[in-house]
Amino acid sequence: MRIKVNGAEKIYFDYNATTPTDPRVAKVMMEYFTENFGNPSSIHSIGKRAREAVENARLEVMKLMHARESDGKLIFTSGATEANNIILKGLAMKAWKEEKNHLIISSIEHSCIMNSAKWLEKQGFKVTYLRVDKYGIVDLEQLENSITKKTFLVSIMHANNEIGTIEPIREASKICHDNNVLFHTDAAQSFGKIKVDVNELGVDFLTVSAHKMYGPKGIGALWIREGISIEPLIHGGGHEYGIRSGTENVPGIIGFGYACKLRMKEMHEEEKRLTLFRDHIIKTVTETIPESYLNGHPVKRLPNNVNIRFNFIEGEALVLLLDEMYGIQVSSGSACASHKPEPSHVLMAIGLRPEEAVGSIRISMGKWTTEEDVEYLLEVLPKAVKRLRDISPFKGKWEV
Amino acid sequence: MSNSQFYSKKVMEHFLKPRNYGRIENADAVGKVGDPSCGDVMWLYLKIKEKNGKYVIEEAKFETFGCAAAIASSSVATEIIKGKTIEEALKVSNKDILKELGGLPLVKVHCSLLAEDAIREAIYNFMRKKGLQIPEELEKRHEKIKARLDKTLEMHKKLGYVTGEN
Ligand SMILES: Cc1ncc(COP(=O)(O)O)c(C=O)c1O
Ligand code: FES
Numbered sequence: 001m002r003i004k005v006n007g008a009e010k011i012y013f014d015y016n017a018t019t020p021t022d023p024r025v026a027k028v029m030m031e032y033f034t035e036n037f038g039n040p041s042s043i044h045s046i047g048k049r050a051r052e053a054v055e056n057a058r059l060e061v062m063k064l065m066h067a068r069e070s071d072g073k074l075i076f077t078s079g080a081t082e083a084n085n086i087i088l089k090g091l092a093m094k095a096w097k098e099e100k101n102h103l104i105i106s107s108i109e110h111s112c113i114m115n116s117a118k119w120l121e122k123q124g125f126k127v128t129y130l131r132v133d134k135y136g137i138v139d140l141e142q143l144e145n146s147i148t149k150k151t152f153l154v155s156i157m158h159a160n161n162e163i164g165t166i167e168p169i170r171e172a173s174k175i176c177h178d179n180n181v182l183f184h185t186d187a188a189q190s191f192g193k194i195k196v197d198v199n200e201l202g203v204d205f206l207t208v209s210a211h212k213m214y215g216p217k218g219i220g221a222l223w224i225r226e227g228i229s230i231e232p233l234i235h236g237g238g239h240e241y242g243i244r245s246g247t248e249n250v251p252g253i254i255g256f257g258y259a260c261k262l263r264m265k266e267m268h269e270e271e272k273r274l275t276l277f278r279d280h281i282i283k284t285v286t287e288t289i290p291e292s293y294l295n296g297h298p299v300k301r302l303p304n305n306v307n308i309r310f311n312f313i314e315g316e317a318l319v320l321l322l323d324e325m326y327g328i329q330v331s332s333g334s335a336c337a338s339h340k341p342e343p344s345h346v347l348m349a350i351g352l353r354p355e356e357a358v359g360s361i362r363i364s365m366g367k368w369t370t371e372e373d374v375e376y377l378l379e380v381l382p383k384a385v386k387r388l389r390d391i392s393p394f395k396g397k398w399e400v
Numbered sequence: 401m402s403n404s405q406f407y408s409k410k411v412m413e414h415f416l417k418p419r420n421y422g423r424i425e426n427a428d429a430v431g432k433v434g435d436p437s438c439g440d441v442m443w444l445y446l447k448i449k450e451k452n453g454k455y456v457i458e459e460a461k462f463e464t465f466g467c468a469a470a471i472a473s474s475s476v477a478t479e480i481i482k483g484k485t486i487e488e489a490l491k492v493s494n495k496d497i498l499k500e501l502g503g504l505p506l507v508k509v510h511c512s513l514l515a516e517d518a519i520r521e522a523i524y525n526f527m528r529k530k531g532l533q534i535p536e537e538l539e540k541r542h543e544k545i546k547a548r549l550d551k552t553l554e555m556h557k558k559l560g561y562v563t564g565e566n
Contacts, residue, residue, distance in 0.1 A: 009413065314440070316467045317415070320454075324416055355439040355555050391421045391441045391471060393463035 001368035010327045011373050014305055015212075015366035016161055016189065021368070022214040028258045029216065032251040040248050042239065050250055057139065057257025061221055064260040065187075065206060066197035072225040076253050080188035080209035083114040083222035086233055086244065087205050088116040088155065088183050088218055092125060093231035102150040104128045104137045105347040106167070108160050114187060114345070120165030125218055130156070131132040135297035136197065136350050138163035143172060147179045154183050155372050158192040158201070162346045162362060163296030164305030166190065173202035182228065188220070193302055194271060197207040204228055210252070214367060215259030219252030266367075269335055274365050275303040277374050282306055284378050289385055295347060295360055302364075309352070309360040310385050312394040318384060326380040408469060408502035414558055419479055420461045421471075427461075429529070431522025433545055434513055434552025440466030442474055444518040446488065448526055455486045455526070462518070468506035469504050476500045477515040486523050491517070502542070521545050545554035 001020070011313055013019075038050035058074050067074070077083045088103065095101065101260040103252035105117050105128040117127045128146045133329065138156055147154070156178045159166045169185050176183040184205035187196050192213025205228075209220035222245045224230065224243075236245025278301075286292050315332030322328040343357035352360075363377070389395075407415070424445035431444040447459035464471050468548035476497050481489040494512040498504060504512060521565045527534050 312465065314466050317471060318467045320412070320415065324412060353555070353558060358439065391418060391463060392465040393441060395467055 001366075001370075001373065008327060010323070010329055011376065013328055013330045013369070013373070013377065015367060015369075016164075016302075016362060016364035018211045018217065019140055019214050019366050020368070021216050022259060022262060023261065024256045025259045029251045029255040032254050037250075040250065041239070042327055043366055052069075054250060054253050057253045060257035060260045060264075061208070062223070064192065064196070065208070065223060066195075066199060067223060069073055070226065071198060072223055072228075073241050075222045075224065075243050076248060076256075077103055077220050077240075077244055078218055078249070079211070079220035080110070080186060080207050081220075082396075083207040083220050083246075084110070084112045084155075084186055084331070085116050085206075085231065087207065087221055088113065088120065088153070090230035090233055090243070091118050091153050091182065092123075093233075094229070098152070100152040101238045102126045102128070102148050102152065104130060104151060104154045105145065105214065106130045106132060108132055108136055108138075108162075108165075108346045109155070110161055110186060110188070111159055113155055113157070126150070132165075132349050134351050135300070136160055136163050136295075136346065137297065137300065138167050138172065140171055140175060142166065142256070144175050144179075144223055147176070151179075151181045154181055156183075156185060157189070158187040158196065159186045159190045159194070159302050160296070160346060162344060163350065164301035164364075165296045165309045166191075166194070166300045166302065169201045169203065173204075177202065189302060192260070192267060193304060194267075198223060198225070210259055212254040213259055213263055216255040217308045218251050219256045221256070245357040270367060271303045274369070276301060277365055277371070278306055281374060281378065282308075285381060289382050292385070295350065295352075304365045304369075306363040307360060308363070309347075309356060311359060312392050313385065315356050315361050315390040316358075317388055318359075321384045321388065322361075326376075326384065328335055328377060328380065330361050332361050378385075407472075407505070407508075410500070411469060411472045411504065412504040413457075414475040415468040418446035418462075418471055418475040420459075420475065420482075421463065422461050423463060424459060424461050427505050429522045430522070431518040431525060432549055433514055433517040433521055434549040435510060436548055436551040436555065437510070438466070438553060439512070439555055440464070440470045440514060441549070441556070442466070443517075444474070444477070444522045445482045446481075446522050446526065455530075457481050457484055457486065457489055467508070467511060469508040470514055472501055473497050473504075473512045473515035476517070481519055484527065490523055491520055492519055517520060517541075517545050517548075523552060527553065543562050 003010050038046035040051035040054045113156040121127050130142050156167050156172050160390045182204045185203050186207045188209040191208040204225045206223040211217040232243045234245050282294055293309045295307040319332045342357050343354040347357035427445035428448040429446040434441040443463040445461045446457055449458045459522050460482050462474040464474045494516040497512040497515050520541050524538050
């Protein structure tokens with residue numbers, strides 16, 4: 001996918017950060033800004049028409065997660081960040097009354113789960129951060145051993161946003177249910193890319209986000225299994241089953257619903273196509289660029305994600321060089337490496353040293369990535385790496 | 401000076417086309433510095449000639465492992481000190497480097513300090529070799545720089561990284 005920025009052509013390889021909104025989705029949304037602008041809570045015709053559209057969209061989103069209406073409720077939120085905050089803090093509020101105080105999460109969660117957990121710790125809750133192996137796969141034995149009578153929730157992400165590793169959610173949720181503990185998964189990265197089925201995965205709660213799957217930004221959802229209640233954090237007019245008050249983001253919801261409908265039809269083709277690109281990039285780069293290594297699992301990974309570490313150079317420099325010299329848009333191992341030189345907690349959790357972690361970049365693809373884009377990337381990446389290595393004083397490696 | 405989180409045009413220009421990178425074989429002085437907080441390292445090589453009783457920097461080159469700001473700071477530093485006497489070069493500070501770069505994001509200011517350290521350390525190295533009288537301040541500075549470098553290299557040695565001459 002090629003886009004002009006200030007006259008320069010850029011090639012987008014950062015679909016794990018966000019995707020463009022599918023033009024078909026954007027088109028469907030337009031009507032809900034101007035024509036069909038009603039408040040879904042109004043009882044007049046214009047309001048009812050908006051309500052109908054919102055409820056239809058809700059069903060579309062639930063369909064893509066294979067949830068029947070009788071399986072549970074879907075609550076629209078402003079995105080995955082909010083959904084994750086609601087589930088951790090909303091359940092913690094309830095747990096506290098039941099004298100439960102223990103939360104278990106993996107050590108590679110997105111910062112919204114990580115920082116919510118840390119905040120809960122500050123309020124007096126206990127948090128266990130589960131180890132992962134060198135591929136980023138969570139330690140299920142540690143999970144089983146960590147659960148206590150005080151545990152109110154286990155939250156493990158479905159797929160990791162940096163290294164793409166897909167976690168054994170079915171096994172994890174079974175362990176939790178055998179021990180009478182609720183289970184949540186953050187599926188922001190997997191939803192719309194691979195099959196997500198709430199019943200197959202056996203989850204009680206599931207988080208999703210529209211802008212990772214060609215929907216608009218600022219809309220996401222939390223799915224809650226039937227029969228489980230949580231404490232709301234946002235009080236008001238009782239919207240979204242009383243869990244998230246506030247007039248609905250109708251255009252966003254409509255866009256999300258339509259994006260899900262399109263994904264239902266188009267996802268599997270894309271999964272196959274991107275997996276081929278992914279494996280081609282991994283093989284070519286690690287075989288032809290010396291001292292380059294794959295981060296994450298070789299096959300249990302998102303079809304669109306490649307994360308590679310290059311020794312002797314720094315990821316931020318590589319990201320900028322690829323952008324400015326070759327127009328390629330990727331991101332470095334750490335989310336905000338351009339602001340602070342802190343290595344990513346995910347790369348540290350898989351056992352990299354900070355100096356290794358900073359040499360990593362994430363390349364992620366999507367619907368509009370072409371074979372030509374991939375070949376161009378493979379042509380220029382070795383040049384960019386070599387250039388930075390020429391500047392670096394580190395020239396070789398001892399066997400250690 | 402800009403405190404934006406993004407790099408200035410000038411920084412990008414020096415990062416994309418760094419001046420004077422590479423190694424000087426048989427350099428008259430080498431300044432090796434590192435920052436243990438981010439792991440970045442910078443090697444500064446100098447060719448110094450005696451002219452009318454003064455030591456003048458004829459050539460300066462660098463090798464840097466680090467972020468774009470560290471590479472741009474190294475590039476600018478070599479340009480600034482070329483043609484200066486060692487006394488003049490000792491007066492160059494990171495403020496001069498920042499000025500030349502049009503500023504750096506706040507979290508990247510330490511990258512320009514690394515370049516200042518590299519200049520100090522290269523001149524220290526030269527004076528040591530020549531048996532010149534080393535100002536007390538420079539001696540103290542050297543000790544600090546050395547300690548920071550050792551700590552940084554310790555990190556890289558654990559990875560097995562080596563530089564050409566090790
Ligand atoms: C795994 C994961 N969780 C949560 C989020 C946050 O999503 P949102 O931008 O919708 O708040 C992201 C995206 O950055 C993500 O990748
Ligand atoms: S981040 Fe430390 S020198 Fe640039």
